[in-house]
Structures are given as structure tokens and as C-alpha cells.
Amino acid sequence: MANDIISPENLVYKKPTLMNDTTMHYCPGCSHGVVHKLVAEVIEEMGMSDKTIGVCPVGCAVFAYRYLDIDWQEAPHGRAPAVATGVKRLWPDRLVFTYQGDGDLACIGTAETIHALNRGENIPIIFINNAIYGMTGGQMAPTTLLGQKTATCPYGRDPELHGYNLNITELASHLKGTCYVTRQSVDTVASINKAKRAIRKAFEASMQGKGSSLIEIVATCNSGWKLSPVKANEWMRENMFPEYEKGDLKDTTGL
Amino acid sequence: MVEQDVKLMKGNEAIAHAAIRCGADGYFGYPITPQSEIIETLAALKPWETTGMVVLQAESEVASINMIYGGAGAGKRVLTSSSSPGVALMQEGISYMAGAELPGVFVNVQRGGPGLGTIQPSQSDYFQATRGGGNGDYNVIVLAPNSVQEMADFVDLAFELAFKYRNPAMILSDGVIGQMMEKVILPPMKPRRTEEQIQKECPWASMGRSGDRKPNIITSLELKPEVMEVRNLHLQEKYRQIRENEVRFESHLCEDADYVIVSFGSAARIGEKAVELARERGLKVGLFRPITLWPFPSKQIAELCKGKKGVLVSEINAGQMVQDVRLAINGALPVEHFGRLGGIVPDPEEIVKALEEKLVK
């Protein structure tokens, strides 16, 4: 009986063809997988599969190149915006994007991030902010919230001791080179749809030469936070959203 | 009559002109003395309006080298330039490029160190250049020009070698060669490669997955040690081939010489004068000049120095290349070092004096 309903006219969901069958190394409950899928869908829908170069970071998404069947470059830690600048300046008709985490983008690579954005490089930057260093085992990130406990601030982030969390997306919205700066999440179906529209807009804007975009995705790291996926989403809504307010911070794309 | 295409320019300017003429696709760099004329000249020449070459001032040397990584990873002919402290900052990217097997060209117009050091000429980055410089077991091809003409000629040569072996190549110059003006005949104009040519020459490049080929991934990462070892062995085999095929050197008046001065780059020019002065005094002295510092002409030095009385390695540092010369000579004859430090460039008399004191006695 089940076989009767598996037919093309009944298809409601399909994995994007750019996503291959490699088993992801991400923890169950992690936001990365969802965002990868959105990126794959957008590239495919734009018909840019053979004209896209992704630049991946050092961090949990270091292996992003294993999962999406496009050309990739794996950048040194924090340098993805510079690597992408090199590619895009030399191949202006290609879609070139970076995919980075908070440590990569807002800590070690702050200079590259700010300057690529400020030069108005036609590059969308996807920024996964989960307020922690996931890959290295849960150390403090530039976006770790005040009071939040991590392996390197086990008693909670104390501004006297560790300084404040960095809201780099707000900063980016003030840069003249950016055309689109937004903060999204992927914790509900509605928010996933919105995040996808944001990624699409940023990618389109880059191909139309409108400047740089920053799409922050406020995300969970249930392993690093030591919470179940469900609890992690609750913790994110309760603690991250008030500090990292969702919505468009800047949009001059006209798209 | 003066030939039309003989120009008078600084070594740094020659690099800029040569880059455009040899079909470079992009230059990314950050100003630092004594090499800022390279990016200044490129900015003034506006090649983006003629050949389409991109010129971009980056926010740092760290960013420059990663722009080179991106451009090279996408199959383009890209170069950067800096001076010693800036090249130190680039080592991360150079190591990544070696690991990912990317062809790119770097120019180091050396100044004295350590640290911020001095803006005056030096050759104290020899170790850094010839031992890889960053983390991991790797080598970059190192060319040491000793004239403005070679500054111009080595840009294309460095690109050719870099692409032939998919390996970073460095032009190791210094403040003397960068700042001095000499006559130069610029290389002929060579068009930038077309997309089809790049696809053919660089089937590995990450430039958009055309047709039904598999994705191209540019990376130096491999977590499985058994796979990483294979990768390393592949690199080592490539380096062996480079050592075998790409050694370049020059010798001057060595046939009848009792003593040989071994010098590279600007020091070799000064050494040539020292040979002149020494011969005026009746000392039979010759000059051996490695042009490639890596691969190092070890066999050639050993061969040429057979039966000589001694070798003086004259370099503008505290004694770096002398180690390679000693390894090459392997105790067969005395090998002494002479150098000045801190941005002082030795004059030819000093070298003759050192030769007399250390070897002739």
C-alpha cells in the first residue's frame, strides 16, 4: 500500500540534488545540516551549480565541502573572506560565498570579515553563530553570552575577566560596502523558510554586484551547550534571541 | 642608437611591469618598505584597463596571501609582494598553499630583522625561504635575482615553475635589488590565459564545477594519518623532481681559482667586485652564485670546488646559506662565512679582507 503513494505527483519534499549522500559529521540536532541544505537549494534554484565556489572555514563546517557537490576552497582559520575576495575578483561571473562560524568570522578573522564587507566585495557571508567553539570542544567564542559557561569560562563569561560578547552583525550593518545584513534562525519551519529567502536575496545581490552581505544564523550547539536538541532550541530562544535580535539590520538591495 | 625597449627602472618597478607583461591575472598586496613601489607602480599602470589584471591593496599581508590562495586555487596567475616582517605574516598562507599544492608567486624584498628591524637591505630570510617557512614538511621554489633584469625575468619563470609543479614559488630579493635602478629589457607581452586555457592547464582548479566533472576541492586538510602520509610522500616525490630538474646557478672565473666566494642575490654582485679587487692583488678568486636557493645547487658547488683551497660564503646575514654550502662541501675544504648585519651592506673591500684573514692568512 505504501508503494502506491510513492509517485512523482505526490512528491512533497526532495533532497536537493547538490547534496550528496555522504554521512554528515555534524552532531544530531546541530543547525549546520539545515543551513547546508538551504544553501544547496538556493544554488540549485538559481541555476548556478556549475558556477559556484564555496569557501569553508576552520571550525565545525571545515568539511562543508564533503556534502555539497560544488567546487570548494578550504580556507585557513578566519581567512575565508580574503580567499573569497581572491576568487571573486578573478572570476566576477561566478557565485562565490563563504560559510563561517563565530570563532572563525568574529574572532580570528575579524579583520578579513570587516574589510571584505567594507570593500563591498560581491560575496555573501553565511555566519553560523552558536556562541561557542564547537569543533575544539566547547570553548568560549566571541559571541558567548555574558554568564554563559564554556570550557574556558567554566564559571560563566564575566566581562571583567573575558570581555563582552561581540555583536559583529550590528557592526557590519554600519559598513558602507554592505548591501544586506540580516539575522535569522533555523529552529522552526517558518524561520527556515525566512532564512532561505535571506540566503537567496544575498546570493542574488552578489551576482547583481550590489555589494557584500552578511547572513547571521543564530544557531544551536547542543553538544557544546550540553543540552538535548530540544532543550538547546529552547535555550537559544530564551537566551540568544534577546541578545542577537532577529530580522534585517540593513537592506539596500531593492530585491 | 639606443634600443627602444631598454628602460631604466628600479627592481621593484621591474617586478610590476613584468607581472603585467607575463599575463598575471591578479596582484594582492600590502605596502611595506622597501618594496612599496611594486604596488604603487601597478596602481599607476592601471592594468585592469588594459590586460584586465586585478590589483588590490589588501588589509594585511595575512589577507594578501589568502587572496593569493583563493586566486591560485581558482587557477589564476596571481602574485603578492612584501618585505621580511610582512613575509613572516604570510607564512601561514604559504604553508596552506604548499599543502593544497597551489601555484602562486611571492616576492620578498628583504630588510633586516629580527622583528620590525630596519628598512635597510638584508638577506636574513634565507632560512625562512629555503626551509619552507611555515608549519609542515614542505618547500617553496626560491629564485634569487641579482639584477633589475632578473627581477623582470624571474616573474614569468616563477609562474612557469609554480604551475609546472603546482607549488608556491618565491622571488627572494632584497632592498638593494629592489631599490636600485638599472637598464632592463622588459619581457614581451603575453596575453592572460582564457577560461578554456585555464581549464585545460588547471583541471584541478576550483572555478565552478563545469560539465559533469566531480567537484574540485582545494584543501590541505586530511584527518586520517595514513592518507596524510601518502599526501606527504607525494609532496616529497615532487620536491625530489624539482631538486633534480630545476637547479640553477652561475659561476664566474672559477676555473683557475684557488678560492671561491659563494654568494646569492645582491651579495653576489658585491662578490663579483670582490673577485675583481682580489685578482688585482694577485689572488686567484672566483664566484659561485646559486640562482635557485631551493633547490640548492649542492652537487654543483661540491663539483666546482674540488681541488680549491677554500670557500668564503659571503651573505648579508649572520651565516645561513653557509650551512648549505658546508653540507655540500662535506668537510672537503674549509668553508668560512662573512656577513654584515642589521641593514649594513658589506662593501667589496671588506669581503676581500675577510677572504684574506679567514682563508689566505
Next chain:
Amino acid sequence: MKKEIIISGFGGQGVLSMGKILAYSGLMEDKEITWMPAYGPEQRGGTANVTVIVSDDRISSPILSKYDVAIVLNQPSLDKFEPKVKPGGILIYDGYGVISPPKRKDITVYRVNAMDKAAEMKNAKVFNMIVLGGLLKVCPVVSTDGLKKALFKSLPERHHGLIPLNMQAVEEGMKIIAQQ
């Protein structure tokens, strides 16, 4: 023919550009040339020097221990380079910038009062061309024709109107240079 020349003075006196014009003149006459500045964060008032070698044959070292000709435009330069002139060589100095004149007897010493002459010509900028004229009189390493061609070659077209004035300064230098 090979002449190894050092030109030294204060920054702002046109030391480097004098060397450059000399180098371009050599280029015009198909000579081998090196122009090697002692570079640095020099500004008006600092010290500047440049080594220019003009030769019929290949030039080895751009860095020298001894010079055929030293042109010194201030006292510190004289103190530094007088001992480095080869025996039988030439030293040229500007009377204005030098308090204690050269003492060596084994070289030929010339004085060119270029600063005074430039003031007389009411144009401080031609100072270095007057000195250069003096050099070409006593050591004709390049011809005045070559020099003129070099000016046309090296100056941007908008400055070509200044060439006659510069050539006049060269002639003045040739007239006023005097052996001491």
C-alpha cells in the same frame, strides 16, 4: 670607461634626482648604469646619497668601497666620503654647505658655488643641475647632448618647458666650477 660616482647631501637638495638624470643620460648614450640610493625615511633636511655607476661594460657591484668621483653638498657628506675617493680621483663640493674644505692632496678637488649661483638665478631648484654641469665639465662621463635627451625622456611632458632653464643651469655650473 667606467666611472663610480657618489653624490651626497641633504634631503631636498635634489641628490637622488641629480643621480637619476645622470643615469638617464647614460641610458641615452647606451652605457651600462646602476643607480643605488641610500634609501630611508629621508625628508628635507635629512641626509641622502646615491651611487651612480656609468660604464661601457657590465657593472658588478652597485655597492662600493671607493669612488672615482665624490660630489658632496654638505659637511657631513664631505667628512664621510673624502676618505673614500680613489687616489687620483675627483672630489667636488659646494662652497656654501662646507665649512672646512677637503684636505687630501692625492685627489683633484673642485669647488662649485652652486648654492650662490642658484640664488643669483633666483631658482633654488636648479641647484642640482648647476652641480651636475660642474661634474660634466671636469669629468665628462656623459655629453650635454645626452643630458638634454635624458631630460626629455625622464621629465613628464608638462615639465618640458623647464628644460632650457635646466640646461642653462648646467652651462652655469660648467663655467663656475674651479679647481682648488
